[in-house]
Amino acid sequence: MHLYTLEEVNFLTDITKMVAEIGNSGNVCHDCKDISCAAAILNYKELDQVRNNSRESTLKKGEVILHEGSLTSHIIYLKSGLVKEYVKIGGESEQILQIVKDHSYLGLPSLFGDRINHYSYAALEDCRICYIDINVFNSLIRKNGSFGYEILVSTSRDNLNNFNRFLNRSQKKIYGRVADAILYFAKIIYESQKFDLPFSRQEFADLIGVSRESATRVLIKFKAEGIIGLKGRTISIEKMELLEQISQRG
Amino acid sequence: MHLYTLEEVNFLTDITKMVAEIGNSGNVCHDCKDISCAAAILNYKELDQVRNNSRESTLKKGEVILHEGSLTSHIIYLKSGLVKEYVKIGGESEQILQIVKDHSYLGLPSLFGDRINHYSYAALEDCRICYIDINVFNSLIRKNGSFGYEILVSTSRDNLNNFNRFLNRSQKKIYGRVADAILYFAKIIYESQKFDLPFSRQEFADLIGVSRESATRVLIKFKAEGIIGLKGRTISIEKMELLEQISQRG
DNA sequence: ATGCAGATGTGATAAATATCACAAATAAAT
DNA sequence: ATTTATTTGTGATATTTATCACATCTGCAT
Numbered sequence: 001m002h003l004y005t006l007e008e009v010n011f012l013t014d015i016t017k018m019v020a021e022i023g024n025s026g027n028v029c030h031d032c033k034d035i036s037c038a039a040a041i042l043n044y045k046e047l048d049q050v051r052n053n054s055r056e057s058t059l060k061k062g063e064v065i066l067h068e069g070s071l072t073s074h075i076i077y078l079k080s081g082l083v084k085e086y087v088k089i090g091g092e093s094e095q096i097l098q099i100v101k102d103h104s105y106l107g108l109p110s111l112f113g114d115r116i117n118h119y120s121y122a123a124l125e126d127c128r129i130c131y132i133d134i135n136v137f138n139s140l141i142r143k144n145g146s147f148g149y150e151i152l153v154s155t156s157r158d159n160l161n162n163f164n165r166f167l168n169r170s171q172k173k174i175y176g177r178v179a180d181a182i183l184y185f186a187k188i189i190y191e192s193q194k195f196d197l198p199f200s201r202q203e204f205a206d207l208i209g210v211s212r213e214s215a216t217r218v219l220i221k222f223k224a225e226g227i228i229g230l231k232g233r234t235i236s237i238e239k240m241e242l243l244e245q246i247s248q249r250g
Numbered sequence: 251m252h253l254y255t256l257e258e259v260n261f262l263t264d265i266t267k268m269v270a271e272i273g274n275s276g277n278v279c280h281d282c283k284d285i286s287c288a289a290a291i292l293n294y295k296e297l298d299q300v301r302n303n304s305r306e307s308t309l310k311k312g313e314v315i316l317h318e319g320s321l322t323s324h325i326i327y328l329k330s331g332l333v334k335e336y337v338k339i340g341g342e343s344e345q346i347l348q349i350v351k352d353h354s355y356l357g358l359p360s361l362f363g364d365r366i367n368h369y370s371y372a373a374l375e376d377c378r379i380c381y382i383d384i385n386v387f388n389s390l391i392r393k394n395g396s397f398g399y400e401i402l403v404s405t406s407r408d409n410l411n412n413f414n415r416f417l418n419r420s421q422k423k424i425y426g427r428v429a430d431a432i433l434y435f436a437k438i439i440y441e442s443q444k445f446d447l448p449f450s451r452q453e454f455a456d457l458i459g460v461s462r463e464s465a466t467r468v469l470i471k472f473k474a475e476g477i478i479g480l481k482g483r484t485i486s487i488e489k490m491e492l493l494e495q496i497s498q499r500g
Numbered sequence: 501a502t503g504c505a506g507a508t509g510t511g512a513t514a515a516a517t518a519t520c521a522c523a524a525a526t527a528a529a530t
Numbered sequence: 531a532t533t534t535a536t537t538t539g540t541g542a543t544a545t546t547t548a549t550c551a552c553a554t555c556t557g558c559a560t
Contacts, residue, residue: 087417089421095417095420095421097413097417108406109406109409109410109413110406110410111406112402112403112406112407113403113406113407113409113410114407114410118410118414138399141395141398141399141402142395142396142398142399143395144395145391145392145393145394145395145397145398146392147395148391148392148395148398148399148402149388149391149392149398151402152362152391152398152401152402152405153362153363155402155405155406155409156358156359156360156361156362156363156405157362157363157364159359159363159405159409160359160360160363160364160368162413163347163359163368163412163413163416164368166413166416166420167337167345167347169420170345170416170419170420170459171339171345173516173517174516174517200536200537200538201537201538201539202537202538209420210517210518211517211518211519212537212538213517213518213519213520213538213539213540214516214517214518216538216539216540217539217540220539220540232526232538423545423546423547424546424547450506450507450508451507451508451509452507452508460547460548461547461548461549462507462508463508463509463510463547463548463549463550464546464547464548466508466509466510467509467510470509470510482508482556501560502559502560503558503559503560504557504558504559504560505556505557505558505559506555506556506557506558507554507555507556507557508553508554508555508556509552509553509554509555510551510552510553510554511550511551511552511553512549512550512551513548513549513550513551514547514548514549514550515546515547515548515549516545516546516547516548517544517545517546517547518543518544518545518546519542519543519544519545520541520542520543520544521540521541521542521543522539522540522541523538523539523540523541524537524538524539524540525536525537525538525539526535526536526537526538527534527535527536527537528533528534528535528536529532529533529534529535530531530532530533530534
């Protein structure tokens with residue numbers, strides 16, 4: 001049984017008040033360029049219902065959006081920016097589960113599972129997010145089956161992707177894992193052969209589940225072998241085929 | 251892009267024919283004692299639709315129900331029995347993802363994700379399963395939002411549980427993992443302090459992601475310390491608190 | 501009972517990776 | 531620009547776990 005701190009209760013109450021009093025501060029969902037695939041199939045009336053029970057907000061890089069263990073009163077939709085999903089391990093270290101790109105809901109499985117957030121979320125870039133009242137969201141799913149179906153599809157895909165990454169990870173040795181992470185950023189997150197890591201070496205290591213030192217060593221070895229370019233947090237893939245081989249062989 | 255072997259296509263065609271020609275062979279869904287939580291909220295007419303497009307079947311221990319990579323034409327619901335969900339690794343070894351208990355659907359995320367089964371399923375005991383036409387299932391979700399909502403809840407819970415087990419695993423050392431697996435069987439699968447493992451030491455090792463030899467060694471050490479009783483495949487927990495401590499400490 | 505095949509247990513060794521203790525390089529603050 | 535703090539890189543070592551090579555056991559069929 002989870003008990004809530006005063007801080008948590010106040011936080012939830014604040015959001016609820018904010019949404020109730022101020023509404024969506026002029027934003028109109030049906031004109032929103034960042035609307036989700038699922039919400040795109042809602043009709044005008046339904047979107048208006050969302051609008052009247054949601055609120056947009058912005059976050060600075062580094063800010064925490066949700067803490068694991070907290071109670072859910074609002075769904076969070078990421079309109080723009082990049083977010084890390086993670087769990088804390090024994091107070092100090094953390095395990096990063098995935099990098100969430102814009103146009104995604106945060107923590108839907110937690111919401112439908114037991115309403116307690118299982119993972120934490122923090123902004124890796126400045127972000128714009130929408131808080132949507134959980135009751136409105138649930139009633140839309142019940143009333144509009146196609147909306148529910150779309151949500152089901154998106155959570156299922158997410159589930160498969162994450163599980164797949166974890167499965168791969170648990171089978172591969174450290175070289176394969178580092179290769180995977182680089183390819184993950186290049187292909188899925190940034191869609192570019194050259195990119196800036198949005199975080200430190202420690203966090204890079206937390207993403208692939210190895211020690212910082214080991215991760216560093218492998219990155220430097222890849223650089224020495226001309227597989228990647230590496231300068232600070234900037235990575236460029238120089239030998240894509242070789243990197244993919246390393247990823248596959250484990 | 252996934253291509254299908256003739257064998258796979260024939261298999262799918264066979265099931266479709268079977269269901270179309272024979273129907274549910276006398277079984278009536280609204281009288282079914284093994285109905286899923288989600289299907290329990292369907293009305294008479296909707297259940298009749300399911301009935302006319304489904305078929306029950308039985309499987310012997312050891313038989314494979316679904317192969318990873320195969321195409322999905324029917325949803326599979328486990329009425330009774332125990333099933334392992336696994337993936338093959340490099341032809342020889344395998345990684346067991348979870349043990350599926352009765353009254354569960356198999357592979358829903360694969361179904362909604364991309365219609366290709368990502369995992370394999372094999373019977374650990376004699377099983378009864380229902381094949382349900384995927385189009386009927388999907389149209390029920392779209393037409394009856396509450397049904398979709400229930401499916402969403404159950405896949406979300408499943409997702410959280412599995413992910414949680416994997417997260418724990420990737421953080422824990424071998425003693426913690428073995429303790430976890432024993433507690434998993436005792437608390438979740440069999441709900442008893444004493445139980446028979448439904449498979450070999452190799453499969454036990456595949457479940458926790460370690461080598462057979464290492465798993466064996468830890469089991470024997472637990473026995474030597476009086477934490478568990480161990481005779482062949484029968485395990486009894488003797489010192490629950492200690493076992494839970496080992497599980498938590500990792 | 502006898503023999504056989506698969507499953508299980510055991511020791512020795514090798515491989516992979518974490519940890520520790522610093523040094524060097526960057527970034528941030530004054 | 532200088533100091534301070536944080537991040538990153540590096541070598542030596544310790545730990546953990548896999549692998550290999552067999553021995554032993556168990557259940558099953560003859």
